[in-house]
Amino acid sequence: MLKDTWRIGECEMTSRFFLGTGLFPSPFVQQEAIAASGAEVLTFAIRRVNLESVEDDSILQHVEPGSFTFLPNTSGARTADEAVRIARLARASGLSDWVKVEISASDKTLLPDPIETLRATEQLVKEGFTVLPYISDDPVICRRLEEAGAAAIMPGGAPIGTGLGILNSYNLGLIIEEASVPVIVDAGLGTASDAALSMELGASAVLMNTPVAKAKDPVGMALAMKLAIEAGRLAYLSGRVPKKRYASASSGLESMMLKPASAGDFGS
Amino acid sequence: MKLIINGGEREVDARTMAEVIDRLGLSGKPVVAEVDGHVLVAEEWEAFPVSPGMVIELVHFVGGG
Numbered sequence: 051m052l053k054d055t056w057r058i059g060e061c062e063m064t065s066r067f068f069l070g071t072g073l074f075p076s077p078f079v080q081q082e083a084i085a086a087s088g089a090e091v092l093t094f095a096i097r098r099v100n101l102e103s104v105e106d107d108s109i110l111q112h113v114e115p116g117s118f119t120f121l122p123n124t125s126g127a128r129t130a131d132e133a134v135r136i137a138r139l140a141r142a143s144g145l146s147d148w149v150k151v152e153i154s155a156s157d158k159t160l161l162p163d164p165i166e167t168l169r170a171t172e173q174l175v176k177e178g179f180t181v182l183p184y185i186s187d188d189p190v191i192c193r194r195l196e197e198a199g200a201a202a203i204m205p206g207g208a209p210i211g212t213g214l215g216i217l218n219s220y221n222l223g224l225i226i227e228e229a230s231v232p233v234i235v236d237a238g239l240g241t242a243s244d245a246a247l248s249m250e251l252g253a254s255a256v257l258m259n260t261p262v263a264k265a266k267d268p269v270g271m272a273l274a275m276k277l278a279i280e281a282g283r284l285a286y287l288s289g290r291v292p293k294k295r296y297a298s299a300s301s302g303l304e305s306m307m308l309k310p311a312s313a314g315d316f317g318s
Numbered sequence: 319m320k321l322i323i324n325g326g327e328r329e330v331d332a333r334t335m336a337e338v339i340d341r342l343g344l345s346g347k348p349v350v351a352e353v354d355g356h357v358l359v360a361e362e363w364e365a366f367p368v369s370p371g372m373v374i375e376l377v378h379f380v381g382g383g
Contacts (some may be wrong), residue, residue, distance in 0.1 A: 111348075150363070260383065
């Protein structure tokens with residue numbers, strides 16, 4: 051089998067697992083989980099430095115430079131303008147020109163605001179960013195984002211951090227079928243089967259944070275997710291059988307017919 | 319001089335942005351700066367003069383998904 055790589059812009063990747071860096075119980079567990087995941091892309095958030103306590107609490111101190119592609123997000127943004135501002139700050143770090151546009155419209159669901167997300171994507175593409183918008187699983191807005199120049203589309207399986215899994219595999223399948231850029235299922239996944247299903251539907255990759263970081267054993271779950279992503283991808287490439295309403299024997303009915311035994315068969 | 323840093327007023331004895339970063343104990347740390355709404359990359363800090371009332375935002379990367 052040929053090496054199964056994929057690309058975003060100029061970046062060729064083997065791993066199909068984007069891992070978030072929030073919520074881990076310790077930097078040590080986080081590093082072990084990153085290693086177990088095989089992830090090549092790590093996501094971060096951007097926040098004000100706490101000037102009252104300036105010990106180095108940046109996440110970057112725990113990550114080996116040069117080993118990963120960094121995907122800063124715009125979490126906390128409520129409008130396109132705020133997201134653009136955060137993206138510009140992230141790029142000024144010199145670490146990456148990739149940005150995950152994340153603009154929440156509700157504190158309760160953290161569901162993305164599609165209008166503001168589209169506006170931010172248009173602006174950031176103009177400014178030369180590699181834009182990966184997090185968006186709801188609506189095929190129409192996904193198409194609009196692609197037309198706006200998004201390098202990948204990242205529809206959610208369910209609201210962030212809920213672990214509800216893929217709530218609408220029909221929509222997700224349609225988005226994947228119609229997209230000509232990579233589709234990365236982002237948010238709401240809970241366990242390995244959700245990751246496998248994402249890949250079986252034909253997603254190019256999966257982005258997760260909470261189901262790994264908040265698992266009882268984050269390192270074990272990171273490995274489980276990695277294997278599930280690989281299994282789901284292989285199943286997608288191999289092609290599942292069509293679903294049928296009724297049974298069909300796998301050994302052929304003819305071979306099941308045994309002749310009725312006669313008295314002589316058992317000897318005397 | 320008085321500067322507005324991360325939403326709060328602070329008295330900082332500094333002439334340049336690099337000195338502001340130094341006075342706050344942030345030298346060598348992966349910090350990104352915005353001054354009066356404009357992003358200022360680290361290479362510009364040394365030559366960038368600060369003046370009273372400037373609004374400075376200092377951010378860094380934290381864990382997130």
